[in-house]
Amino acid sequence: MSASPNSRGGAAMRLRGLVRKEFFQILRDPSSIAIAFLMPVVLLLVFGYGVSLDADHIPIAVVAEQPSGDTAAFVASMRHNRYFSLTEVGDMRAAETAMMAGRVNGIIHLRADFGRRLRSTDGAPIQVIVNGVDANTGRIISGYVQGAWGQWLQEVARARGEQLNTPVDLEPRVWFNSELRSRNFLVPGLIAIIMTLIGAMLTALVMAREWERGTMEALMVTPVAIRELLLGKLIPYFVLGMGGMALSVAMALFLFHVPLRGSLWLLTIASALFLLVALAMGLLISIIAKNQFVAGQVALVVTFLPAFILSGFLFDIDSMPAVVQLLTHVIAARYFVAILQTIFMAGNVWPVILSNAFALLVMALLFFAVVRRKARKRLE
C-alpha cells in the first residue's frame, strides 16, 4: 500500500506535504508573518526617514568683528544658501561657547579689517571653523561654505564690473542621482540589509524550533529524504521572503520615490538569487546550532552588523584597508547592494550586474553544498 520511497511521485507528494505544513504554520504563527512583512515596513520607515546624510539648515554662527556694509553684503549672500541657518553672534567667545554646547556646527569669522583688506591685493581672509567631531558633516559644511563663497565672489565681481580670475572652472556633473539625494542610494541598500535579516532570521529560528520541539525526530523516521526536508523549508520561506522583497520595493518606489531605471524582472532575479544565499545561511546556522538561543545569537552577530557596516551600503568599500576589503567578499549583502544601487539608479548595466550575480550564485552554491554536507538524517 505504500509508495516506494524512491519513486518520483512519492518525492513530489512528500515535498508538497512539507511545504503545505510550513505554510499552515506560518499562517498560524504571527511571529513569522511579523518578521516577513512587519519588519520590512518598520525598518524601511525607520531607516528611510532616520538615515539621511543630506544636511540642510546647518546652524552656523557668523562673527563680524566690525559690522559694515561689506560684512552685511557677505552675510546676506550666505543667507541665500538653503543649506545654512545663520545666527549672528557678537564675539568669538560667544561663538565658541555655542559650538562647545553643540548649538552651532560651524563659525564664520570676519575680522575687523575685513572691509579694508577686501580691496587690497592679497584679499581678505575669511576664517571658517567647523566642528570636526562628525568628520563627514564637517566636510560637507566646508564644501557648502566653499560653494557659497564662490557665489559671493561672482556677485562681488559683477558689482565691481570686473572679470573674476578663475583660471580653472569646475563643472561637475553628477550622473544617476543629479540632486545627490542620499535616500536614493540608502533605500536600495537598506533593502539588501532587510533581506539579509529576514532570510537568515526566519530560517535560523524555524529549523532550530523543529529540533527543540522534537518534531525533527518524527520527520526523520519517515521515508523523507534530507534534500526534501531542506527544500520543504526553503520553498515557503523563499516565497515569504520574495513577498517581503516586493513590499520593500513598492515602498521604495512609491513612498520614498526612488527611481527604478533598470528592469523589474532583473531586479526580481537578482533578489531571488540573494534570498537563496540568505536562506542557505540561515539553514546552515540552524543546522549547526540546533537550539533557538544559539541560532538567534549567531544570526544576530553574523548578519545584521556585518551587512550594515561591511556591505558598502554606508561606507565605501574601496576606502577600507586591504584586509577588510578581502573580508567584505564573504558578505553576500555586498554584491546585492551593488546590484540594487545599479538597477535602481543606473539601469541594466550588465557588467556590474552579471559579475555580482555570479558572486551571489557561487555563494549560494557553496552554502548549499555545506548545508547538504552538514545536514544528516541522523540524530548525532
Next chain:
Amino acid sequence: MWRRIFALVKKELLTLLQDKRSRFVVIGPPLLQLLVFGYAASFDLNHVSVAVYNEDGGVASRQLIARFEGSPNFRLVRNVQSHAEIAPLIDNREALLLLHIGPQFGRDLTVGTPAPLQVIIDGRDSNTALIALNYVRTIVTDFNRAWTRDHNLQGPPANLQIRAWFNPNLESRWFIIPGIVGLLTLVVTMVVTSLSVAREREQGTFDQLLVTPLRPTEILIGKALPGVIIGLFEATLIITVAVFWFDVPLRGHLLTLYTGVLLFLLSAIGAGLMISSLAVTQQQGLLGAFLFLVPAIILSGFATPIANMPAVVQKITLIDPLRYFMVILRGVFLEGTPFHLLIDQFWPMAAIGICTLAIAGWLFRHRMY
C-alpha cells in the same frame, strides 16, 4: 539582603561565563567587530578611482592631472581616448569619476578666460560622490591659487581659511570609533540581559527563584548587576583598544566618561530586562531585543546625524538611550567636554533606566501567562 544579591550575581556570572561557548559570545565578537568595523566604518575616501580624458595634452593640463596623481585620495585608473569610452567606464563602476579637459584648456588659461574642467561623477552613492567632489574642488582651488600667484594675476578679494576643531584632519575614524564603543556596549548588554529572564522562565528556574524569600527588587538588582559588571568590563576593553590601537584622542575626564558609561548601562540593562520579562519564550526575547537594537542604533546618530532626520523622527530619538551616550562619548573623547555641559545627556539616561527597571521588576511577578 546583600548576601542574597551577591549569591544571585555570582550565579548569573557563573551561568554566563562558565560555559566556554557563551563566554566566547560575550567577549569574542565585540572585540573582533571593533577591530573590523574600526577599520571599515569610515566616510573617508582613499584611492578614489579616477579616469582622465585629456584632449589638450599641454603643460598646464598635465600639471593639473599631476596634482590628482599626487593626492592619496585619488588613483588614476585609465586614460580615456574618446567620448564613447566614458559612459561604460562610469556605468560599470570602473571609475567613480572622470576628469574631462577640453582641447581649448591650455589656450583659455593663457588668455585668461576661465578654462572649464568637466567632472563626471557616479552619483549612485551620493555621499561618496559628494565627498569625492569636495576633494576635487580642493585640488582645483589650490591649483587656481598657485596659478594666480605664479602668473601675478589679481586674486579673489577674499580667501577662505577653513579649520576643523577637535579633529583637524577630519578623520571620520575619530568620529566613528567612539560611536562603536556605544554600539558594542549596547549589543553586549542586550545579549546578556534580554534573554536572562526569558531563559529562566522557559527552564522553570524563575518560579524556583520566586518562591525563595528573594524580593523582586533583589532579583532585579541581582539580574542587573552582572550586566553592569560585564558591560563595564567590555566598555573598558573597547575604550582601551580605541585609545591605544586606533589612537583616538581621549581629551576629557575619565570620570565624566564613566559616569556616562554607568548611566548608559543602567538604561540599556533596564530595556533588556524589560524586554526579557515581557517575553514568555526566548524567541520572543530575541526578537524583542532585535526590534529594540536596530532602531536604537540607526536613530542614535551613530552613522548619520540626528539633525538630518525629519522632526517627528527626531522626537522619537529622545527615548533612545544610545543617542545620549553618543553625544557623551564623542564629547568626552574628542572635545574634552566637561561634566557640567553633559548633564542634559546624563539625566535622560537615568530616567530611562529607572523607568524600564521599575517596569521590569513589576513584570517579574505580574507576567505569568
Next chain:
Amino acid sequence: MGEGGYAITFARVDKCFSVGPRRVEALRGVDLTVRPGVVTGLIGPDGAGKTTLMRLAAGLLRADAGRVSVLGLDADHDALQVQSAIGYMPQRFGLYEDLSVQENLDLYADLQGVPPAQRAARYAELMHMTGLGPFTRRLAGHLSGGMKQKLGLACTLVRAPRLLLLDEPTVGVDPVSRRELWAIVYRLVQDERMSVLLSTAYLDEAERCAEVILMHEGQVLSHGEPAGFGRYLAGRTFAVEVPPDSSKRALQTRLSERAGVIDAVIQKEHVRLVLAEAIDPATFDVLHGLDYRPVEPRFEDHFIASLRKQQSGGGGNGTEVHASRHGDDGEAVIKVERLQRRFGDFYAVKDVSFDVHRGEVFGLLGANGAGKSTTFRMLCGLLPASGGQLRVAGVDLRRAAAAARQRIGYMSQKFSLYGSLSVTQNLEFFASAYGLSGMRRGERIAWALETFELTGQQQAASADLPLGYKQRLALACALMHEPDILFLDEPTSGVDPLARREFWHRINALAEAGVTVLVTTHFMEEAEYCDRLAIMAAGEILSLGTPTEVKAAARSAQTPDPSMEDAFIALIEQHAAEAAA
C-alpha cells in the same frame, strides 16, 4: 520477515556518546531479537539505553560496532528503506501543535506516501480507533496529553507499518488514556499482525507484553515472557497486614530498612514484601507479631530484585533526612476554600476546597490539564487566584512579605535547576537565596551532599546528571532551609521505579518529622503513600479523603477490591457520564 524470522536483530552492538567531557557508553555489546507479530516490552531504569536502542533500530543513529538488522534490512545502510517500512513514535512525539489534527494526519500521509485514494478509509479507521473523530479540526496544541499521544500514534500509523517502535508512549498520560492506548496496540497486533517494540517506565505494563527485555546500563539483563521472570521469587513474596497501632508508611519504613528485605512497598491496604533468598519468613524477626500471607510474584518484584543485585551496596535507605519535630497536631497548615482560576473564559480550577494538616502527606491526583499544577502555582504565590480563599501557614504567599516564603520549599515539575552550574554551585546558590550564611550554610551543603549521595558528582554540571540525580538535587535545594511545608509538583515523573522508591522513602521520613507535604502525581500507586488525597479532573475535585476512603467509594460488583487506578478510572468515567447527561 527478516533474519531467522525476527523483526529486529541486534548483534554485539556498541554505542557511545560524549556528554561534555565525559564519554557515556549507552549500549555495550547488546545482543537481542524481537519476535514478529507480538508486543515486546523494553524495560529498564533511566539511562539504561532504551531510547538509544530504539533510535538505532529506526536508523537514526549509527552503531559504533555490531550489526542492527530490521525486517531483514541493515538499519544503517538501508536506513531509508527501513524508515519506509516501520513506524516510530519518539518519546516526545513531534506533533505540530499549530496544525490541526487533520493537517497533522495529511502531512504524515504525504510523507509516508499514502496514495490519496486510500486515505479516506485509513483516516476513518484511525479516527475510530483513537476516538479523535470529533476533533479533526482542532489544533493539536489544544488537545489533552492523552489525546496528543493518540494522535501521535495515529500519525505513525497512517501507512500501516510492519513494525512499530514506541518509545515510552504512556509517560505523563492519565490511566484512562493509558488503557485506551494499550487497547489500540493490542488491536494492531491482532488485526494487522504488526510487530511492536515498546519501552515503558510503568512496570505493570510490562506484564501486558508477550515478551520483555530488561535492560540496565546499556546491557540486556534478561529477556523472556514476563510471567516467567518472577518464578524464582516464588515463596519469597508476601502481603503484610498493617497492625492497628501503626501506619502503612511506618510499617513500610520499618520493613525496608532491614537487611534481607529486597523490597517493601505499599500496595493497596497492605505492605508488599520481597525477601532475599536465604530468609525464612517464619524465623524472620521483623515479621513477628505481624499477619502476612504469601502472594504471587509479579514482574516488578523481579525488576527490583535484579536491579538491587546490580547495584548492591547502594540504595541509600535509612538516612536521617530531617531533624525530628512534633507530629500532627491537627492544625490546618494549608487552607483552600472555593479557589478559582480563570484563563479567559476557561476555568483551569473551579471551586476547589481542601485543607492540609501539619505533618500530613497530601496528594493531588489527576491527568495532565486537570488543574493540579495551576492549584499548586496559586498556593506558592506564583499565580494570582481569580476567586476564593487560600492560606499557606496563615498567609497568602502572593501578598505576604518575602520572609513568609522562608517557610516553604518548592520543587517544580521539570527539576528546575541551573543546568550549566555544578551540583555544589546550585546548592550554594539556593542556600544563599534562602538567607543561609556562614557555618550554617556550610553545614547544610555538606548535609545535602551526604544525605542525597551527591558527593561523587559535586563538580558535574547539573544538566549532565542522570534524571534520578537531578531529582535528588532538586529536592536537596528545596530542603536547604528546612522548610515546614514542602510543595512537590510531579516529583517522580519520568523517574524509574528504583529512584521513585528512594524518593518516597525520603518523603516519608520528612512527614514523620512533621513537615507538611503537598504532592501532585499521576502515578496511581504513589497515591497509596499519601495520608489523604484529592482526585482532580477538569479543574474540579472529584473525590477527597484517605486512599482507603477514595477506593471504597469506587467499589462495585465488577471490582470488589479496586486499586487506586480502578478508582480513578471509575471516577473519571462517572464524571464524564454526568457531564454528558
